[in-house]
Amino acid sequence: MKYWLMKSEPTVFSFDDLKGRPGSTDSWEGVRNYQARNYMRDEMKAGDLVLFYHSNCEVPGVAGIAEVVRTAYPDHTSWNPVSMYYDPKSTPQNPRWFMVDVRWKEAFNRYVTLTDMRSRPELMKMKVLQKGQRLSVQPVSEEEFDTVCRMGRGLEGG
């Protein structure tokens, strides 16, 4: 099993929005970066766990855990001219972009802010904390995942 961090702007699609979807499940559409796409398309599997990260907001941080429930399939918004994610180079015959389905799993007792994570030496190598990185889909080590979960569940101070 692998662990991931996925970013979403809460004003566009929040962790609570995911919970409110039918079956608390939705497709992760709109990824338009090749490295992020490759992670989703080539490495994500059903059962993988995801830190749901709120980006570009007043207090960025991890709201809770989601689970991958469907492996990658073509992102149909990419060939929809009306979609904000439209890419004329992607077609149903030759899709360029992919998405997975994720299901809401667990809300943290405490929202784990970016500042909280920066205070943890064991998270020093976590990608989301590295300067200049902006991948919206990132692999997370098991230790990093467990640490963030403990922080979010309030089992540790800080």
Added chain:
DNA sequence: GCCAACGTTGGC
């Protein structure tokens, strides 16, 4: 709103 850090585009 600012702006550093990236990624993409396109002329050459």
Added chain:
DNA sequence: GCCAACGTTGGC
């Protein structure tokens, strides 16, 4: 294939 210009991300 280089690289300047441009667009986007996302913390602050």
